[in-house]
Amino acid sequence: MEKLTLFNTLTRKKEEFNPIEDGIAKVYCCGPTVYNFAHIGNLRSYFFEDILKRVLLYNGYKVEHVMNITDVGHLVSDDDEGEDKMEKGSAREGKTVWEIANFYTEAFKKDIALLNIIPPTIYCKATDNIFEQIDLIICLEKKGFTYVTGDGVYYDTSKFPDYGKLARLDIEGLEEGKRIEFSSDKKNKTDFALWKFSPKNEKRQMEWESPWGKGFPGWHIECSAMSRKYLGDTFDIHCGGVDHIPIHHTNEIAQTEGCTGKKSVNYWLHGEFLIEEKGKMSKSSGEFLRLQTLIDKGYSPLDYRYFLLMTHYRKKIKFSFENLDSARNGYNNLKTRLAELKSLTLNTDTINILNTETYLNKFIDCINDDLNAGEGLALTWELLKDNELNPTEKLFLTNLFDKIFGLNLDKVEAAKKDVTIPADITKLAEKRKEAKRNKDFKLADELRKEIKEKGYEVVDEKDGKFSIKIIRL
Numbered sequence: 390m391e392k393l394t395l396f397n398t399l400t401r402k403k404e405e406f407n408p409i410e411d412g413i414a415k416v417y418c419c420g421p422t423v424y425n426f427a428h429i430g431n432l433r434s435y436f437f438e439d440i441l442k443r444v445l446l447y448n449g450y451k452v453e454h455v456m457n458i459t460d461v462g463h464l465v466s467d468d469d470e471g472e473d474k475m476e477k478g479s480a481r482e483g484k485t486v487w488e489i490a491n492f493y494t495e496a497f498k499k500d501i502a503l504l505n506i507i508p509p510t511i512y513c514k515a516t517d518n519i520f521e522q523i524d525l526i527i528c529l530e531k532k533g534f535t536y537v538t539g540d541g542v543y544y545d546t547s548k549f550p551d552y553g554k555l556a557r558l559d560i561e562g563l564e565e566g567k568r569i570e571f572s573s574d575k576k577n578k579t580d581f582a583l584w585k586f587s588p589k590n591e592k593r594q595m596e597w598e599s600p601w602g603k604g605f606p607g608w609h610i611e612c613s614a615m616s617r618k619y620l621g622d623t624f625d626i627h628c629g630g631v632d633h634i635p636i637h638h639t640n641e642i643a644q645t646e647g648c649t650g651k652k653s654v655n656y657w658l659h660g661e662f663l664i665e666e667k668g669k670m671s672k673s674s675g676e677f678l679r680l681q682t683l684i685d686k687g688y689s690p691l692d693y694r695y696f697l698l699m700t701h702y703r704k705k706i707k708f709s710f711e712n713l714d715s716a717r718n719g720y721n722n723l724k725t726r727l728a729e730l731k732s733l734t735l736n737t738d739t740i741n742i743l744n745t746e747t748y749l750n751k752f753i754d755c756i757n758d759d760l761n762a763g764e765g766l767a768l769t770w771e772l773l774k775d776n777e778l779n780p781t782e783k784l785f786l787t788n789l790f791d792k793i794f795g796l797n798l799d800k801v802e803a804a805k806k807d808v809t810i811p812a813d814i815t816k817l818a819e820k821r822k823e824a825k826r827n828k829d830f831k832l833a834d835e836l837r838k839e840i841k842e843k844g845y846e847v848v849d850e851k852d853g854k855f856s857i858k859i860i861r862l
């Protein structure tokens with residue numbers, strides 16, 4: 390297999406990817422909290438993970454891809470405070486939390502499909518894995534990582550020696566700030582809830598019995614429990630947005646490694662934000678852009694995919710409709726170019742390995758350099774302008790590269806416009822026909838070459854007839 394390098398947040402370095410099992414890549418990605426529609430900033434994370442998956446597949450790996458659906462326990466604040474997002478969605482819409490979860494899970498899957506994102510091998514819901522989460526908390530309790538307060542079971546982060554290594558957190562600095570901004574029964578600022586008790590005088594829609602009392606799991610525990618269940622104690626790649634680094638993923642490491650005593654994940658990959666002029670795009674402001682908003686404004690979901698493709702996943706993207714317009718133009722130009730090429734393709738054209746090899750090598754170098762698909766897209770434009778390649782070779786390469794881009798380029802239809810052959814070309818072809826009739830094959834051959842140099846090809850048919858095709862624009 391070709392060398393593939395990925396930027397590992399754990400080491401802050403690009404590292405060569407070496408899977409635990411030969412030929413198999415085990416990937417876990419944090420999925421959506423299904424209390425509302427995904428905004429286009431959320432979708433960028435799933436797009437980046439899709440590029441990762443496509444690059445692994447392109448390299449010949451079998452990909453076991455697991456994504457969770459958070460349908461309980463994610464509180465409005467990452468500090469275990471505030472309402473449960475699901476209950477909030479339920480109150481907002483006057484539906485049960487279960488209805489809310491089903492509705493927004495389906496909406497999410499629809500968005501994913503519209504963006505041509507390959508769905509995960511397994512979608513797993515937090516509420517389907519309560520037992521596994523309780524089991525993991527019991528394991529942590531046995532090993533002395535937990536304590537119980539008035540409102541739940543907490544993880545004592547001071548007991549986990551490497552706590553914060555992923556985010557390179559300044560724990561002492563955080564502790565100093567604790568007295569001012571933080572008051573609760575937590576022992577350390579970074580401690581977090583593994584299990585929250587249901588409020589005394591209130592019946593929650595989602596609650597379960599546990600060894601510590603009725604309640605619901607904290608948000609972080611589901612990912613540790615489900616990644617372990619489906620991919621094992623140690624697996625290859627864990628993905629998410631950069632906002633997951635300081636809390637969610639840091640806590641996942643503490644939970645899984647606290648229980649198993651083994652390294653949980655070899656490569657941590659994080660995608661950057663999509664930002665509006667005002668800052669990070671989020672749902673908290675109320676108004677937010679979702680994929681349907683773009684569709685309502687006349688954009689196709691793949692215009693947005695092309696837009697995302699242009700920027701490397703570790704760079705921020707500033708979203709504006711102006712930028713989306715130029716991406717749409719780029720995508721349309723690409724499709725037009727391919728439609729023209731398809732109308733020029735000759736049956737007689739063959740693919741010359743030497744011609745295409747250079748581009749194939751350059752392409753894999755781009756995508757295997759920490760998923761630089763944007764550079765792969767620039768390379769595609771370069772090959773389309775290369776006169777050394779015939780239309781069949783150009784289409785072959787572009788369709789192959791689209792396995793990464795996911796832009797449905799193979800579905801582009803040939804341009805239907807009538808092509809007129811200039812009179813001087815027809816005259817040369819007639820002269821060639823005459824030469825052939827006189828058995829002057831040397832002259833006939835020279836004329837064929839001359840015609841070809843001008844970008845046309847004479848195709849001999851039965852009974853001395855011929856047709857002329859354009860091979861170059």
Ligand SMILES: [Zn+2]
Pocket residue numbers: 418419420612637
């Ligand atoms: Zn997660």
